[in-house]
Amino acid sequence: xxxxxxxxxxxxxxxxxxxxxxxxxxxxxxxxxxxxxxxxxxxxxxxxxxxxxxxxxxxxxxxxxxxxxxxxxxxxxxxxxxxxxxxxxxxxxxxxxxxxxxxxxxxxxxxxxxxxxxxxxxxxxxxxxxxxxxxxxxxxxxxxxxxxxxxxxxxxxxxxxxxxxxxxxxxxxxxxxxxxxxxxxxxxxxxxxxxxxxxxxxxxxxxxxxxxxxxxxxxxxxxxxxxxxxxxxxxxxxxxxxxxxxxxxxxxxxxxxxxxxxxxxxxxxxxxxxxxxxxxxxxxxxxxxxxxxxxxxxxxxxxxxxxxxxxxxxxxxxxxxxxxxxxxxxxxxxxxxxxxxxxxxxxxxxxxxxxxxxxxxxxxxxxxxxxxxxxxxxxxxxxxxxxxxxxxxxxxxxxxxxxxxxxxxxxxxxxxxxxxxxxxxxxxxxxxxxxxxxxxxxxxxxxxxxxxxxxxxxxxxxxxxxxxxxxxxxxxxxxxxxxxxxxxxxxxxxxxxxxxxxxxxxxxxxxxxxxxxxxxxxxxxxxxxxxxxxxxxxxxxxxxxxxxxxxxxxxxxxxxx
Amino acid sequence: xxxxxxxxxxxxxxxxxxxxxxxxxxxxxxxxxxxxxxxxxxxxxxxxxxxxxxxxxxxxxxxxxxxxxxxxxxxxxxxxxxxxxxxxxxxxxxxxxxxxxxxxxxxxxxxxxxxxxxxxxxxxxxxxxxxxxxxxxxxxxxxxxxxxxxxxxxxxxxxxxxxxxxxxxxxxxxxxxxxxxxxx
Numbered sequence: 001x002x003x004x005x006x007x008x009x010x011x012x013x014x015x016x017x018x019x020x021x022x023x024x025x026x027x028x029x030x031x032x033x034x035x036x037x038x039x040x041x042x043x044x045x046x047x048x049x050x051x052x053x054x055x056x057x058x059x060x061x062x063x064x065x066x067x068x069x070x071x072x073x074x075x076x077x078x079x080x081x082x083x084x085x086x087x088x089x090x091x092x093x094x095x096x097x098x099x100x101x102x103x104x105x106x107x108x109x110x111x112x113x114x115x116x117x118x119x120x121x122x123x124x125x126x127x128x129x130x131x132x133x134x135x136x137x138x139x140x141x142x143x144x145x146x147x148x149x150x151x152x153x154x155x156x157x158x159x160x161x162x163x164x165x166x167x168x169x170x171x172x173x174x175x176x177x178x179x180x181x182x183x184x185x186x187x188x189x190x191x192x193x194x195x196x197x198x199x200x201x202x203x204x205x206x207x208x209x210x211x212x213x214x215x216x217x218x219x220x221x222x223x224x225x226x227x228x229x230x231x232x233x234x235x236x237x238x239x240x241x242x243x244x245x246x247x248x249x250x251x252x253x254x255x256x257x258x259x260x261x262x263x264x265x266x267x268x269x270x271x272x273x274x275x276x277x278x279x280x281x282x283x284x285x286x287x288x289x290x291x292x293x294x295x296x297x298x299x300x301x302x303x304x305x306x307x308x309x310x311x312x313x314x315x316x317x318x319x320x321x322x323x324x325x326x327x328x329x330x331x332x333x334x335x336x337x338x339x340x341x342x343x344x345x346x347x348x349x350x351x352x353x354x355x356x357x358x359x360x361x362x363x364x365x366x367x368x369x370x371x372x373x374x375x376x377x378x379x380x381x382x383x384x385x386x387x388x389x390x391x392x393x394x395x396x397x398x399x400x401x402x403x404x405x406x407x408x409x410x411x412x413x414x415x416x417x418x419x420x421x422x423x424x425x426x427x428x429x430x431x432x433x434x435x436x437x438x439x440x441x442x443x444x445x446x447x448x449x450x451x452x453x454x455x456x457x458x459x460x461x462x463x464x465x466x467x468x469x470x471x472x473x474x475x476x477x478x479x480x481x482x483x484x485x486x487x488x489x490x491x492x493x494x495x496x497x498x499x500x501x502x503x504x505x506x507x508x509x510x511x512x513x514x515x516x517x518x519x520x521x522x523x524x525x526x527x528x529x530x531x532x533x534x535x536x537x538x539x540x541x542x543x544x545x546x547x548x549x550x551x552x553x554x555x556x557x558x559x560x561x
Numbered sequence: 562x563x564x565x566x567x568x569x570x571x572x573x574x575x576x577x578x579x580x581x582x583x584x585x586x587x588x589x590x591x592x593x594x595x596x597x598x599x600x601x602x603x604x605x606x607x608x609x610x611x612x613x614x615x616x617x618x619x620x621x622x623x624x625x626x627x628x629x630x631x632x633x634x635x636x637x638x639x640x641x642x643x644x645x646x647x648x649x650x651x652x653x654x655x656x657x658x659x660x661x662x663x664x665x666x667x668x669x670x671x672x673x674x675x676x677x678x679x680x681x682x683x684x685x686x687x688x689x690x691x692x693x694x695x696x697x698x699x700x701x702x703x704x705x706x707x708x709x710x711x712x713x714x715x716x717x718x719x720x721x722x723x724x725x726x727x728x729x730x731x732x733x734x735x736x737x738x739x740x741x742x743x744x745x
Contacts, residue, residue: 118578123585127632130577147632178738180731181574181635305626 004134005030005165008098009038011141014173017069019043019060019430021053025073026113028100030165032071045430045459048451050077052423054084055412055449058093059427062410063385063435065218067148068427070097075113078159079120083417085155086124090414091239092216094153096144104132104161117159126154134167138174146176151184152303153216186304188319188327195315196298197331199272205340206232207263207270209255209284212239212413213277213301219321220406223276224248226329231337233344235263237278239413242403246382252344256284258395258544262347264554267292276300277321280310281414282550290553300324354561355545360400366539367515369393369468373400376438376466379522384436385410385428387463389421389445392474395544397440407432419448425463426455436464436526443469443495453505456531464525465533467498470540478543502533509533562617566595568640568647568718569625571610572602572727574633583610583634586627592616596649596715604727607635613716636730640720647718651696652678653687653703654710660685663706673699684709 002010008031012020020042024032035044047053050072057068068088072081078099088095101107102114121128127147131140137160144156200206214223220243227234227250235255236243244251253260255267267273273295278284285291288310296314299307300321307316317324359370373396377384382402387410388394394411403409410428412420425439446467456463470477473491480488499509509532512521518536525532545560573579580599587594595613602609616624621639628637653675660666660680670677670687673695679686689699693713700711720726 119581122578122582123589128578179632180734180738182632183734303630305623305630307626309623309626 001168002171003030003034003165004131004137004160004167004169005034007134007137007169007171008141008160008165009034009042010171011138011173012069013041014175015067015141015145017042017067019045020069020071021045021047021056021060021427022071023047023050023053023073023077025077025100027074027102027162028071028077028160028165030162031098031100031160043430045426045455047423047426048454049449050080051083051419052426052449052452052455054081054095054097055087055417055420055423056427056430056455057095058084058088058091059387059410059424060431061093061095061427062424062431063407063428064431065407066094066431067145068093068095070095072097073100073113074102074117075115078117079115082120082124083415085121085157087412087415087417087420088155089124089126091412092153092212093155094148095155096141096148097155097157099157099159100165101130101159101161103163105163107161117157121157124155125157128157128159130159130161131164132161134164134169137164137169138172142174142176143179146179147182151182185302185320186318188323189317192315192317193324193327194331196317197328199296199298199315200230200232200274200328201333201335203230203272204337205270206230206272206274206337207266208232208234208274208276209263209267209278210234210236210240210243210276211278212237212243213321214240214243215407217277217302217321219325220244222322222325222329226325226332229329230332230335231341232274233263233266233341235259237281237284237413238398238411239409240278241398242406242408245404246402247404250341253348254398257286257548257550258399258546260347261351261546261557262344264546264548264557265347266344268294268553268555270295272296272298274298274300275311276325277302279306282310285310285554286548286556287551287553351546354559358561367512367518367536369396369470369538369542370400372466372468372518372536372538373397373440375518375522377401379526380436380438384408384438385432387411387421387425387428387437387439389441390416390418391442391445392470392478392542392544393440393442393445393468395475396468399544401438418445421445422449422452422465423455425465426452426461429461429463437462438464438466440466440468442474443467443471443493444473446498450501453502453507456507457505461531462529463531465531467533467535468538469495469498469535470538470542471495472540474542475544477541481541481543482547483549498535499533507531507533509535511535511537513537562619564615564617566613566615566642567621568642568645568716569610569612569614569621569628569637570640570718571612571628571637572635573608573610574635575606575608576633579608579631579633582631583612583628586624587614590620590624592620592624598715598717602727604731607727611715611717636727638726640718644722645718645720647692647716648690649693649696649714649716650688650690651700651711651713653689653700653708654684655687655703655706656709657681657683657685659706666703666706669699669702673702675699
């Protein structure tokens with residue numbers, strides 16, 4: 001007989017969990033007590049705030065493809081992971097959070113550190129469940145991992161009462177592989193496969209939009225075969241970045257509000273639009289009433305609720321991309337769309353001349369964000385994992401960091417959570433210990449979760465932190481400049497000396513103000529496998545271009561020159 | 562697109578908290594639930610929700626998909642009034658004095674085919690099932706005699722199609738996985 005707390009750990013071992021992000025507290029002490037005896041089985045990372053646990057688990061999950069695991073206490077412990085749950089829900093990140101809960105007789109009595117965790121989390125999780133009996137632990141954990149991982153992934157929370165943690169039970173474990181009310185992998189419909197292939201075979205100007213579904217489904221190779229056979233140019237969404245490497249000939253850049261000109265403009269010119277594992281977010285489509293109206297739309301997705309949600313499809317293929325892409329590819333005629341593919345070149349040239357070169361290689365003036373990102377990407381030979389915070393730093397990093405390996409981009413796309421980056425970078429470094437992690441952030445975002453420097457210190461996590469400091473909340477400043485008559489309301493920021501903060505945490509660091517010092521600083525940062533904080537003072541009024549203003553159509557992008 | 566009244570039927574596992582999971586899908590879109598009935602279905606262990614709401618076709622389609630996306634929901638459907646046979650029950654409590662003093666109540670009861678469920682020294686309880694218009698009409702007729710209490714149930718509905726779509730779904734799911742270790 002073991003108690004429920006130990007049963008939880010045994011269940012996690014059955015699910016091959018070896019890393020847990022957690023923070024103890026009154027209602028979860030039995031679990032941490034049990035963990036004392038399982039020190040050799042788990043690496044427990046004590047973040048400095050529960051929000052950090054959640055984002056770290058997300059970073060871990062995104063680079064490793066495994067389920068991220070979090071253990072926190074009841075009440076504030078649980079409410080502090082709410083942002084992470086909402087983020088993981090929107091970005092389809094597999095995560096299992098176990099939150100302690102007060103003793104079950106106290107439920108509903110406003111007991112100390114009691115909150116209605118199931119009620120709060122229902123709209124932002126794939127599944128939330130309260131465990132009130134130790135005997136339910138194996139069943140609930142097995143189900144939680146199955147739900148978090150299979151189909152379109154997402155977060156699950158288990159609300160675990162303290163009496164259930166202490167109750168004794170007989171432990172047996174059975175992995176979950178079926179829930180009759182949940183169909184994670186809809187069976188592929190051959191008729192829609194045939195219809196899609198027929199449309200693609202007739203297409204003169206096909207364009208593929210690649211989303212994170214390709215990465216989540218491990219379908220990168222299948223995607224390449226599909227694109228190559230029918231010579232289809234492709235753009236990636238923010239979360240789809242690194243599904244295709246930058247040197248892949250048919251990869252034409254990033255979609256969306258700050259994406260590249262080619263893939264954005266061409267959505268208004270293509271005759272067949274092929275969306276693969278993406279959800280037509282408003283940051284990608286702009287005004288839906290004017291989005292790709294000329295095109296027939298084929299939508300590959302695993303989640304039926306995404307089909308026809310934002311854009312009406314001509315044909316939908318509801319299945320795992322790993323299965324559906326090869327099925328369609330098999331029916332495609334090998335074709336060339338040379339003229340169409342080449343038509344992207346002029347867009348690239350225009351963007352290169354008017355936006356990219358002035359940003360990444362400015363002749364004079366203050367250092368720019370794009371310049372720093374470009375240099376770090378070059379210095380890491382484009383094979384590092386990129387983690388970003390949210391805002392201008394995120395868009396600049398997404399635009400100018402290059403990828404040669406898959407699963408190399410960790411960012412908060414759907415929820416746009418400032419403060420996501422630092423803990424997510426910790427998770428990414430632990431989830432892919434063999435890879436280098438470069439984290440770009442702003443002076444605003446870093447300060448939302450800056451306490452995680454303590455986690456980096458304690459566990460010597462080799463994250464390279466690059467703060468692009470413009471002394472503003474830059475993205476809001478950009479909107480204020482463009483759309484609010486330069487009324488910079490509450491966006492200027494007086495900042496601390498960041499390398500000094502790093503120093504206090506025993507983390508090496510340096511601040512760069514002059515362009516001529518930048519290369520040496522980057523070299524110093526990358527010379528070893530230790531954490532490092534590089535603060536770069538960048539142009540205060542830098543802007544991210546191109547930009548499709550919110551509510552405009554994709555062709556109305558502005559270049560700002 | 563035109564707003565009309567849709568009947569949404571949802572089959573779920575019998576798990577605590579499902580009602581909230583379903584209603585928040587309406588709340589998030591600011592769609593008012595007109596009526597809601599939950600009960601055990603004909604299949605043991607499976608609960609059936611019957612919900613009515615006024616919205617357009619596009620929205621009801623999306624909401625049904627979002628409802629079905631919840632893990633413990635087996636299946637969700639939407640119907641127009643033409644697709645279903647539906648019914649509501651209404652109860653009316655009338656003071657004993659009003660009953661005795663107004664002989665026309667008898668003819669109203671007769672005309673509407675209402676049932677008398679209870680008569681005692683203080684009051685009588687009438688029952689009528691029908692569509693909202695029918696039960697409302699009886700209420701309007703009785704109002705002059707001072708109705709002490711009036712209550713109407715949510716809608717229950719049965720589809721006109723002869724196939725039970727949920728049974729097919731369950732058979733299909735279970736054929737795909739004859740042993741299901743994950744069911745409690």
